[in-house]
Amino acid sequence: MRRPLEGVLVLEFCQFLAGPSAGLRLADLGARVIKIERPRTGDACRQLSIKNLFVNDDSLLFHTINRNKESYAADLKNADDLVRLKKLISKVDIMIHNFRPGVMEKIGLDYTSVQEINSKIIYGVVTGYGNEGPWANKPGQDLLVQSVSGLTYLSGSDIDGPVPFGLSVSDIMCGNHLAQGLIAALIKRAKTNQSVLVEVSLLESILDVQFEVITTYLNDGGKLPERSAVKGSAHSYLSAPYGMYATTNGHIALAMGDLKLICSIIDCDITDLYTDANSTFENRDKLILRLGETFKHQNREYWLGLLESNGIWCAAVLNYREATNLDVYKSLKIEQQLNLGDGKHIKTTSSPLRMDGNKLYADKPAPILGHHNVGINEEFELN
Amino acid sequence: MRPLEDYLVIDFSQFLSGPSASLRLADMGARVIKVERLGVGDICRTLYTSNLIMNGESSVFHAINRNKESFEVDLKSEEDCEMVRELLKKADIMIHNFRPGVMERLGFDYQSVSEINSSIIYGEISGFGNEESVWRNKPGQDLLLQSVTGLTSLTGNADSGPVAMGLSIIDMLTGAHLAQGLLACLYRKAITNEGGLVQVSMMESAYDFQFETITTFMNDGGALPERSVKNNANAYLGAPYGIYQTQNGYLALAMGSIPVLGKLLECEAMLKFTDIKEAYDKRDEIKAIIAEHLLTGTTEKWLSKLEPADIWCADVLNWEQLMAHDGFKVLNMIQEVEMLDGYKYETTRCPVRIDGELLTSSKGSPKLGQDNEKIIKEFNLKSIASA
Numbered sequence A: 001m002r003r004p005l006e007g008v009l010v011l012e013f014c015q016f017l018a019g020p021s022a023g024l025r026l027a028d029l030g031a032r033v034i035k036i037e038r039p040r041t042g043d044a045c046r047q048l049s050i051k052n053l054f055v056n057d058d059s060l061l062f063h064t065i066n067r068n069k070e071s072y073a074a075d076l077k078n079a080d081d082l083v084r085l086k087k088l089i090s091k092v093d094i095m096i097h098n099f100r101p102g103v104m105e106k107i108g109l110d111y112t113s114v115q116e117i118n119s120k121i122i123y124g125v126v127t128g129y130g131n132e133g134p135w136a137n138k139p140g141q142d143l144l145v146q147s148v149s150g151l152t153y154l155s156g157s158d159i160d161g162p163v164p165f166g167l168s169v170s171d172i173m174c175g176n177h178l179a180q181g182l183i184a185a186l187i188k189r190a191k192t193n194q195s196v197l198v199e200v201s202l203l204e205s206i207l208d209v210q211f212e213v214i215t216t217y218l219n220d221g222g223k224l225p226e227r228s229a230v231k232g233s234a235h236s237y238l239s240a241p242y243g244m245y246a247t248t249n250g251h252i253a254l255a256m257g258d259l260k261l262i263c264s265i266i267d268c269d270i271t272d273l274y275t276d277a278n279s280t281f282e283n284r285d286k287l288i289l290r291l292g293e294t295f296k297h298q299n300r301e302y303w304l305g306l307l308e309s310n311g312i313w314c315a316a317v318l319n320y321r322e323a324t325n326l327d328v329y330k331s332l333k334i335e336q337q338l339n340l341g342d343g344k345h346i347k348t349t350s351s352p353l354r355m356d357g358n359k360l361y362a363d364k365p366a367p368i369l370g371h372h373n374v375g376i377n378e379e380f381e382l383n
Numbered sequence B: 001m002r003p004l005e006d007y008l009v010i011d012f013s014q015f016l017s018g019p020s021a022s023l024r025l026a027d028m029g030a031r032v033i034k035v036e037r038l039g040v041g042d043i044c045r046t047l048y049t050s051n052l053i054m055n056g057e058s059s060v061f062h063a064i065n066r067n068k069e070s071f072e073v074d075l076k077s078e079e080d081c082e083m084v085r086e087l088l089k090k091a092d093i094m095i096h097n098f099r100p101g102v103m104e105r106l107g108f109d110y111q112s113v114s115e116i117n118s119s120i121i122y123g124e125i126s127g128f129g130n131e132e133s134v135w136r137n138k139p140g141q142d143l144l145l146q147s148v149t150g151l152t153s154l155t156g157n158a159d160s161g162p163v164a165m166g167l168s169i170i171d172m173l174t175g176a177h178l179a180q181g182l183l184a185c186l187y188r189k190a191i192t193n194e195g196g197l198v199q200v201s202m203m204e205s206a207y208d209f210q211f212e213t214i215t216t217f218m219n220d221g222g223a224l225p226e227r228s229v230k231n232n233a234n235a236y237l238g239a240p241y242g243i244y245q246t247q248n249g250y251l252a253l254a255m256g257s258i259p260v261l262g263k264l265l266e267c268e269a270m271l272k273f274t275d276i277k278e279a280y281d282k283r284d285e286i287k288a289i290i291a292e293h294l295l296t297g298t299t300e301k302w303l304s305k306l307e308p309a310d311i312w313c314a315d316v317l318n319w320e321q322l323m324a325h326d327g328f329k330v331l332n333m334i335q336e337v338e339m340l341d342g343y344k345y346e347t348t349r350c351p352v353r354i355d356g357e358l359l360t361s362s363k364g365s366p367k368l369g370q371d372n373e374k375i376i377k378e379f380n381l382k383s384i385a386s387a
Helices: A018-028 A060-066 A079-089 A103-107 A111-117 A142-148 A169-192 A202-209 A211-218 A259-266 A284-295 A300-309 A327-331 A373-379 B017-027 B059-065 B078-090 B102-106 B110-116 B142-148 B169-192 B202-209 B211-218 B258-265 B283-294 B299-309 B319-323 B372-378
Strands: A009-013 A032-037 A070-073 A094-097 A122-127 A196-201 A243-247 A250-254 A314-316 A335-339 A345-349 A353-355 B008-011 B031-037 B069-073 B093-096 B121-126 B196-201 B242-245 B250-253 B313-315 B334-338 B344-348
Touching (some): A009 A018, A018 A060, A018 A094, A060 A345, A070 A373, A079 A111, A094 A169, A142 B242, A169 B169, A211 B344, A243 A284, A243 A300, A243 B142, A250 A300, A259 A284, A259 A300, A300 A314, A353 B169, B008 B017, B008 B078, B017 B031, B017 B059, B031 B078, B059 B344, B069 B078, B078 B110, B093 B169, B121 B169, B142 B202, B169 B196, B169 B202, B196 B202, B202 B211, B242 B283, B258 B283, B258 B299, B299 B313
Parallel strands (some): A009 A032, A009 A094, A094 A122, B008 B031, B008 B093, B093 B121, B121 B196
Antiparallel strands (some): A243 A250, A335 A345, A353 B196, B242 B250, B250 B313
């Protein structure tokens, strides 16, 4: 199979997660991605570890985000390195960066300058909050962007105060949006043969994630979301039974469904709380509590068996150990192994996409800092 | 010129995952025709959130399906199927998110469609995979996907029990992944004129979302993520990472050295945590100290001490506060769109800018079947008996 982006060459002047996750997606789709990194330290993510996990000299986190790429060490403040980089830029299809506004202008690698070197460049920029306005120079960090975006008032229950998503969701969505924009730009360039500028920001991306609920807010007289006061509720805009319920041995999740039918199946009396379909919104908290009273008396398997056999949308709430032991996890072949050489391997996830029926596996590990300098200098005649 | 100008997308999908992908393609310039079931349409039209009905339909339907056309057909009628096949001959992309087997029965599976249009790009979303999957017949619903993939063990505090992310995040990710795959194939088609098949399951997208934490889990001897007792924002990060209550609101703190923060905040008790490892190992103790201290001052006070020192921190806003702020206004994130009948509503725009242009579009969502006549005429399809 020819991977769709085969032959596309990408330079990644990015650190941390948003930009590099876009680079990773392009790499799995067939592009060749070269990280441009500062000599000696490289992408700051190399030293950003979680739970102090390192593989060789770099954090496991860095390995996860930067597999299937090459590394070229260059000092953007060194004139000789800059000459080499400009030569390299003249030969690539895409370059992406996530410096704060103004940095690339100072170095002379901003979009306008780069167009003069390469009139067909696709130039991708990631910022925290866009290029203008009072937030343009704030640090584009995931938790902070979540915090100003209103997102923290959607999860958990209302007594919790703001509850952030427990993952770098703005970074990840922004990386996804950047990848979309860059590939769309490739399509545009195939027609026009001219350079294209693609810009995304963490804030715009996390607002896009909220597009359904923000649209509801904008057209509902500015009524703010009201989370349930009850533990386990899962969506401030959806009615009962939507949520998670404790059983004797763990939780089950119930999606939207016919509440009266569900209650008759599990033998839970809600006649005092239910007059018509509107009651599922109006009495949401009381209904969730009432259902909880019934669910707590039997185990997870009992309820799932009963509900599933009646066609009700439900699932077990699992932790990583249980989830990665599911047959379906194995049959979808979610894991892949990266080959570090010297007999070492790292297990990680593979691309979520299948192309022409094939998984997009790639066992190439993250690069050692500057590992490809010699080869790239030679191949592109940079010296 | 928008990147996808002149491309035609035929979208059979419902709810959020598939339609969010076609919305992105529409904003990038493609023409998107929703193929909807006679009399009912996309079920999302009646999937209400907060009981809000806008011009007869749900707010989420309007958000997801603006900038599209609607072609109402009965896929059980041979005549209508024939029209859809004619339309597919002209299409660049087709999308669906039916459960495995449905399109085979209807005769619109990849094999059949590629026989009538060999360069079509066929996009397919499933909940848990197709024939290879033991769960292929389970419903691909967002909360259920969050629940079975371990995602609910990451948000909230240690004693919160499972906490879902409060919107359909897996649907949106799956849609974003599908859009990437379709775009990549469209690029390949522009170069080689080949079609292609793009498949993504919500389960694989859910794990891709968790690629950092699940990789950590796989290489850490199977230790489960542990959320901090209070102020948790990431199970794998140390103090101060989290949101804290202040005298008059909240303050978000990202990474930062504990003693440096202690000095800036004038909090004596923080100064002793000089070993960088303590930020993780003693995070509950440290977070409790920070939480108590931050209650003694206003958010503005703390920001005025931390921001000049370039500490990563922010106020915590709700939508009302956000939308009143110049930092939001300057983005021009809200656009007004108009339906054919003149009904107007506000919604967000596409988050990507291309060549400095905001990819806005004033076209609102379609009423069921509103474009039948136009499409039949334009593509020279036979008239529908029921029209």
